[in-house]
Amino acid sequence: MAQNSLNGVQKIVVIGGSAGSLHVILHILARLRADLNIPIVIILHRKNDSDSSLSQLMAFRTDLPVKEADDKEAILPGNVYLAPADYHLLIETDKNFSLDDSEKINFSRPSIDVTFETAAEAYGEGVTGILLSGANADGVEGLSIIKAHKGTIVVQDPSTAQVPYMPQQAIDAMPIDHTLTVEQIPDFINQL
Amino acid sequence: MDTPVGEQEIKLLLNDMLELYGFDFTDYAKASLKRRINRLFTLDRFPSFAEFRYHLRNDPDYSKRFVEQITVNVTEMFRDPVFYQNLREHVLPVLATYPFIRIWHAGCSTGEEVFSMAILLKEANLLHKSLLYATDLNPVVLQKASTGIFPMSQMKQYSENYIAGGGTEDFSRYYTASYNMVKFDEELSSRMVFSTHNLVSESSFNQFQLIMCRNVLIYFEKELQGRVFALFDDSLENLGFLALGSKETLKLSPIISKYRQEGKEKIWRKIH
Numbered sequence: 507m508a509q510n511s512l513n514g515v516q517k518i519v520v521i522g523g524s525a526g527s528l529h530v531i532l533h534i535l536a537r538l539r540a541d542l543n544i545p546i547v548i549i550l551h552r553k554n555d556s557d558s559s560l561s562q563l564m565a566f567r568t569d570l571p572v573k574e575a576d577d578k579e580a581i582l583p584g585n586v587y588l589a590p591a592d593y594h595l596l597i598e599t600d601k602n603f604s605l606d607d608s609e610k611i612n613f614s615r616p617s618i619d620v621t622f623e624t625a626a627e628a629y630g631e632g633v634t635g636i637l638l639s640g641a642n643a644d645g646v647e648g649l650s651i652i653k654a655h656k657g658t659i660v661v662q663d664p665s666t667a668q669v670p671y672m673p674q675q676a677i678d679a680m681p682i683d684h685t686l687t688v689e690q691i692p693d694f695i696n697q698l
Numbered sequence: 699m700d701t702p703v704g705e706q707e708i709k710l711l712l713n714d715m716l717e718l719y720g721f722d723f724t725d726y727a728k729a730s731l732k733r734r735i736n737r738l739f740t741l742d743r744f745p746s747f748a749e750f751r752y753h754l755r756n757d758p759d760y761s762k763r764f765v766e767q768i769t770v771n772v773t774e775m776f777r778d779p780v781f782y783q784n785l786r787e788h789v790l791p792v793l794a795t796y797p798f799i800r801i802w803h804a805g806c807s808t809g810e811e812v813f814s815m816a817i818l819l820k821e822a823n824l825l826h827k828s829l830l831y832a833t834d835l836n837p838v839v840l841q842k843a844s845t846g847i848f849p850m851s852q853m854k855q856y857s858e859n860y861i862a863g864g865g866t867e868d869f870s871r872y873y874t875a876s877y878n879m880v881k882f883d884e885e886l887s888s889r890m891v892f893s894t895h896n897l898v899s900e901s902s903f904n905q906f907q908l909i910m911c912r913n914v915l916i917y918f919e920k921e922l923q924g925r926v927f928a929l930f931d932d933s934l935e936n937l938g939f940l941a942l943g944s945k946e947t948l949k950l951s952p953i954i955s956k957y958r959q960e961g962k963e964k965i966w967r968k969i970h
Binding site (some may be wrong): 513576577578590593596597598599604605606607608609620624627628659 | 699725728729730732733734770772823913915916917919920923943944945946947
């Protein structure tokens, strides 16, 4: 918490990915500092299956605790949370999660936009939003809302993305704070 | 940048809804509510928050639209097929031992889950001695539910869910198609009672052997979730079942000591 409270700003990293981003996320997780003091929230588009194999796969890559986010769960530093399949994951201003099974957004549930937008409203300038490889535009609107709340926005360098469409859409839509290769993303998170 | 309807404005709207129309949304989870209110604000093209609020306060018809639009009414038949398989294999055989079966679908929305349950009961030869109480706070969705009419476009998905949940019949035998809609057999709806009921403000109205309330509690704050669990406990016979959505749990509720989870699905049995 020391790092988080130093300047009174609570930090959070929200990472959105779609097609071609699973291996990027696994790469990032494997290189995160074991003493990372910031919560990481991952929204990954995937098929609607409620098995927990994805969070188990992620947990193998890092010493940080990894779990699917539960409804009304408190968001704690140093934890990695995965949005559950078939629900939107929202962040409340009291720094809890809540779930929502409303309409799909950009054909997606979970939607990256929903989590990015609510993270921006709950954490303000403490948010770092990272958009990875993908074939649709989910997350672009969310990044712009994070920026409007003075957060930091990052996209995967499209030239390193398996499907460059999603990060490229963000680059075309607004000035991005950092465009990073897959190799650079974990170091960037580690020094936040 | 802030959304047009911020937290202070939402407080005003929720107070208006409570004072003028008797709908209490004050203990609903805020992030979702805020998104839906802003979605409605954009959808209906209000030039300012003041006009939005004026409209809501002075037009009772608009309050109905407000309720319809800010409550989430997304549902499907046989959602989470493994859950339905569990109902079929573990819950229905127990219900079969009763002379008369009463089931409550709390927050049934447009009724897809009620029709799913009626199909399970029919296949277990229990429908004739069952009554399905389907309630929602929103009369508009209940009206839709009571017709048993659903879009044809959904049937492929529902049929796949049905089979994944252990269904062995040809799913299309349960409905008649007309243009782009289908109507489910009236034999199914003949055992259903549709009624408005507000989980936030109304009390228990019967005793049930099974209460289904899936993906409703996620929209409530923790304290309200606790109050609704107490209401369900009051409404459930001893040895009855409570079935929740895949990400909802009784674990953190004060009534958990009276319940035992049945298998891995979100089905609890009242044992004390």
